[in-house]
Amino acid sequence: MKKDAIFIGVEVDDRVASDAAMGAKLDEVCPVNIFKGTESGVDIVEENIDECVLCGLCIDAAPAGTVKIHKLYSGEVLPA
Amino acid sequence: MRFFEYEAREIVKRAGIPVTDYGFTTDAAEAKTIAERIGGPTVIKSQVLTGGRMKAGGVKFADTPDEARQHAEDILQLEINGHWPRGVLVDPKAEVKQEYYAGVVWDGTAKKPLMLFSDMGGIDIEQVAEDHPDHVGRGHFSALEPFHDFQAKQVIAAAGVTGKPLQRLTPVLARLARLFLEGDMLLAEINPLAELTDGSFVALDAHMEMEDEGMPRQKALIKALGIGAEEGTREGHTPTPFEEAVKAIDAADHRGVIQGKDTGFHGNIGLVIGAGGGSLTLTDAVRQQGGKPANYSEIGGNPSVAKACGLAKEVLQKDGVEKIAVMMSIVSNTRVDIVARGVIKACLELGKDPGETIAIFRIPGAWEDEGFKILDKYGIEYCDRSVSLWDAAGRAVAKIQGEVAA
Numbered sequence: 455m456k457k458d459a460i461f462i463g464v465e466v467d468d469r470v471a472s473d474a475a476m477g478a479k480l481d482e483v484c485p486v487n488i489f490k491g492t493e494s495g496v497d498i499v500e501e502n503i504d505e506c507v508l509c510g511l512c513i514d515a516a517p518a519g520t521v522k523i524h525k526l527y528s529g530e531v532l533p534a
Numbered sequence: 535m536r537f538f539e540y541e542a543r544e545i546v547k548r549a550g551i552p553v554t555d556y557g558f559t560t561d562a563a564e565a566k567t568i569a570e571r572i573g574g575p576t577v578i579k580s581q582v583l584t585g586g587r588m589k590a591g592g593v594k595f596a597d598t599p600d601e602a603r604q605h606a607e608d609i610l611q612l613e614i615n616g617h618w619p620r621g622v623l624v625d626p627k628a629e630v631k632q633e634y635y636a637g638v639v640w641d642g643t644a645k646k647p648l649m650l651f652s653d654m655g656g657i658d659i660e661q662v663a664e665d666h667p668d669h670v671g672r673g674h675f676s677a678l679e680p681f682h683d684f685q686a687k688q689v690i691a692a693a694g695v696t697g698k699p700l701q702r703l704t705p706v707l708a709r710l711a712r713l714f715l716e717g718d719m720l721l722a723e724i725n726p727l728a729e730l731t732d733g734s735f736v737a738l739d740a741h742m743e744m745e746d747e748g749m750p751r752q753k754a755l756i757k758a759l760g761i762g763a764e765e766g767t768r769e770g771h772t773p774t775p776f777e778e779a780v781k782a783i784d785a786a787d788h789r790g791v792i793q794g795k796d797t798g799f800h801g802n803i804g805l806v807i808g809a810g811g812g813s814l815t816l817t818d819a820v821r822q823q824g825g826k827p828a829n830y831s832e833i834g835g836n837p838s839v840a841k842a843c844g845l846a847k848e849v850l851q852k853d854g855v856e857k858i859a860v861m862m863s864i865v866s867n868t869r870v871d872i873v874a875r876g877v878i879k880a881c882l883e884l885g886k887d888p889g890e891t892i893a894i895f896r897i898p899g900a901w902e903d904e905g906f907k908i909l910d911k912y913g914i915e916y917c918d919r920s921v922s923l924w925d926a927a928g929r930a931v932a933k934i935q936g937e938v939a940a
Contacts, residue, residue: 505838
């Protein structure tokens with residue numbers, strides 16, 4: 455699952471996107487409410503994507519490589 | 535917080551400064567009763583938080599109680615500059631020998647209270663200071679150390695007052711100075727302070743303004759004056775739609791803080807500015823370089839993208855604004871990239887090209903490298919801390935004026 459706003463894009467691997475426990479964890483760690491945990495996994499809240507502060511907490515909370523943050527203005531991707 | 539004259543008189547009275555035997559009422563029949571009690575010619579004064587009462591017919595003289603009632607009835611129905619009167623003040627028409635001015639005001643530049651005294655009262659002190667500077671005594675005093683009467687005496691003497699009036703006026707100005715300190719005032723003014731034919735001194739009119747932040751400490755006084763919490767600070771003007779909109783955006787999101795004012799601004803340069811006094815400095819810089827700001831604003835405290843966007847959108851939607859200047863002093867808490875996202879988003883949502891709409895972006899500090907990447911992407915002119923606020927303001931003005939000239 456990948457959703458883009460104006461400046462930031464958020465990509466979540468399908469395994470994480472359908473994992474309710476991981477969804478709850480992402481919901482908890484994101485300081486700007488980009489992730490909303492659901493019974494079936496996680497939703498990305500589009501209106502909050504551009505509020506991303508590039509803190510990397512979502513990346514650290516999920517298994518390596520399953521959550522990526524795209525800086526649409528520079529083409530860079532976190533984690534690098 | 536501003537006070538009506540009848541409240542200011544009460545404050546003065548509580549400070550031990552003599553006042554006339556006045557009365558306040560909201561009822562014309564009671565105005566007659568007060569005039570009967572006073573027992574002589576009276577002055578009926580509208581109680582409004584605006585100037586120009588005399589010109590508007592809000593101050594009338596009455597020789598009899600019946601006349602006082604009639605004037606009160608007329609004045610209570612008279613709107614002055616958009617303000618309906620709270621009531622009327624019925625005052626004895628005093629036999630005045632001479633009118634003086636006594637005031638204490640907060641001097642923001644010296645960061646100390648400033649006493650002002652003149653033997654030419656009853657008119658604007660600014661006018662007296664300009665036309666007759668030798669008739670105005672001035673003196674700062676400490677807001678921390680105890681106030682001494684001799685400080686008041688020096689100021690009165692500097693206005694050329696000597697002898698018995700000097701002796702009698704000294705405690706009046708000293709009490710006004712102490713009232714100013716103890717009452718958390720920004721302005722405490724008696725004008726005119728009248729010397730009556732019997733040689734006594736009374737306050738014939740008073741004007742008080744309390745610092746808003748001092749209000750919690752002055753609850754007892756505010757309550758004693760019968761002022762309810764619902765009256766707030768009695769802000770001097772009705773907020774404009776721009777000011778209301780910015781306030782609502784700020785209230786809707788706890789992150790960061792924004793403020794916007796546009797009362798009195800009619801220019802074409804929209805300002806999204808802030809940081810540690812940066813707003814005032816930048817507004818002055820734009821003006822001194824010949825620019826005409828469309829607004830004043832403050833942004834800081836690490837606002838969200840939505841909040842920065844909201845402020846920029848409101849500024850951009852003001853009449854006459856085609857470009858905005860986004861400028862701040864060096865930021866540490868607020869993030870450059872977040873503000874950049876916000877102002878660019880505002881342009882895009884309004885269908886404007888950010889590169890054309892943002893005249894200059896000068897916010898150095900936290901996350902500036904990330905911010906500069908965003909600005910590069912949208913072709914926005916930006917600068918770092920090596921460009922002063924003055925020069926950045928100059929660039930914005932030149933860009934906007936150049937476009938107007940072309």
